[in-house]
Amino acid sequence: MLTDLKNADVKELSEVYDSENRDSFISLYLDMDSLDNKFVERRKNSCKSVLEEDKELLENFENTMQLIEQYLNKSGREKGQQGLAMFASNIHDFFRVFKLGMPVENLLVVDTSPYIRPLARLVDEYEAFGLVLLDSQRAKIYVVSSGKVGYKKKKATDIINKHKKGGMSQARFQRLRKGAIKHFLKDVAEDMEKLFSQDEVVKIIIAGSGNAKIMFKNILPPNIKSKIVDVIDMDFDEAEDRLVSKAEEIVLGNEKATSERNVSRLRAEILRNGLAVHGLKETMEAVINGQIELLLVSKGYKIRGWICEKCQVVDSGVKDRCPYCCSRTSGVDVIEEIIEFAERTDTKIEFVGDNLTLAELGGVGGLLRFNLSIS
Numbered sequence: 001m002l003t004d005l006k007n008a009d010v011k012e013l014s015e016v017y018d019s020e021n022r023d024s025f026i027s028l029y030l031d032m033d034s035l036d037n038k039f040v041e042r043r044k045n046s047c048k049s050v051l052e053e054d055k056e057l058l059e060n061f062e063n064t065m066q067l068i069e070q071y072l073n074k075s076g077r078e079k080g081q082q083g084l085a086m087f088a089s090n091i092h093d094f095f096r097v098f099k100l101g102m103p104v105e106n107l108l109v110v111d112t113s114p115y116i117r118p119l120a121r122l123v124d125e126y127e128a129f130g131l132v133l134l135d136s137q138r139a140k141i142y143v144v145s146s147g148k149v150g151y152k153k154k155k156a157t158d159i160i161n162k163h164k165k166g167g168m169s170q171a172r173f174q175r176l177r178k179g180a181i182k183h184f185l186k187d188v189a190e191d192m193e194k195l196f197s198q199d200e201v202v203k204i205i206i207a208g209s210g211n212a213k214i215m216f217k218n219i220l221p222p223n224i225k226s227k228i229v230d231v232i233d234m235d236f237d238e239a240e241d242r243l244v245s246k247a248e249e250i251v252l253g254n255e256k257a258t259s260e261r262n263v264s265r266l267r268a269e270i271l272r273n274g275l276a277v278h279g280l281k282e283t284m285e286a287v288i289n290g291q292i293e294l295l296l297v298s299k300g301y302k303i304r305g306w307i308c309e310k311c312q313v314v315d316s317g318v319k320d321r322c323p324y325c326c327s328r329t330s331g332v333d334v335i336e337e338i339i340e341f342a343e344r345t346d347t348k349i350e351f352v353g354d355n356l357t358l359a360e361l362g363g364v365g366g367l368l369r370f371n372l373s374i375s
Helices: 007-014 039-051 055-074 117-125 170-198 212-219 240-271 280-288 334-344 356-360
Strands: 025-031 083-089 094-100 107-111 129-134 138-145 148-156 203-208 228-233 276-278 292-298 304-308 313-316 330-333 348-352 364-368
Touching: 007 117, 007 334, 025 039, 025 055, 039 055, 039 107, 055 083, 117 334, 117 348, 129 170, 129 212, 129 240, 138 170, 138 240, 148 170, 170 212, 203 212, 203 240, 212 228, 228 240, 240 276, 240 292, 240 348, 240 356, 240 364, 276 280, 280 292, 280 334, 280 364, 292 334, 292 356, 304 334, 313 334, 330 334, 334 348
Parallel strands: 129 203, 203 228, 292 348
Antiparallel strands: 025 083, 025 107, 083 094, 129 138, 138 148, 276 364, 292 364, 304 313, 304 330
């Protein structure tokens, strides 16, 4: 069964690490659409050659890889599956698998903790959105989450469309019909609100023909209406694939526009010496202190650094020993560590693509919840 990936999944992984700074966790990402059968073997041999000097780590690596390969050999591909993410450590008796409806890049990483950056990026890029298709007497409600289309509910009601001569006036008939349509749309709205709340929907698209979609939008409460990103004309009997594809295109455009607005907010806050930080050092300190509300990271941005898992100290550059406790350190991607700290402190993370402003600000920055500095 495909995983409905949530922020909670990534947060759980972010809290897992080897307290002795040993490279004891294997993170494996596989692209199922263009599976390279030799990729895992190549990476396995490369890692083994590096770990040969440490018998304990080598033994853990080989035992962990055996668990991973056993799973890969016996587990088939699910319908709609595009990616696979696995996190394992034999020493820590740890094994997590995510069958993904989204594509991922092939990666095999050995580190002191699960490598969560690709997973965090997927959560950001594939936020659950809701889709409501309706006319004056029919409705379909969908939730699109983690690359999966969930057909949640279909509703229909019998509303008289033609006025027969005699019996009642045209005006009364129209009042009754309008009231019946409004009652139906309110019923749809109640179902939609319950379903979207369960699936943590953050964006909504309304589709349909005629005036029903406008009437529907107008009766929604403000907290739901604020999540609507577009209202589009679409025939009720339109093919589902085309409908969902159009909705995904709209959500993707909205996400890009939101990223640009957030970078502009970051820039404005920096200029007025407001609630914002940027650059590696300031951003890392603010994340560790739990100050950041929204972390902005340039896609693909990496910085070589080190971590002491005992002290939870991270910095760029190279150090064999922690300057605070003298424990052995491990080499890391500092941006990955910032992301892990952000997950642990319930910080929203946004990955920003091709933005010159963020790149000039150091590739990473954050909008703050509060400021700890004292003037």
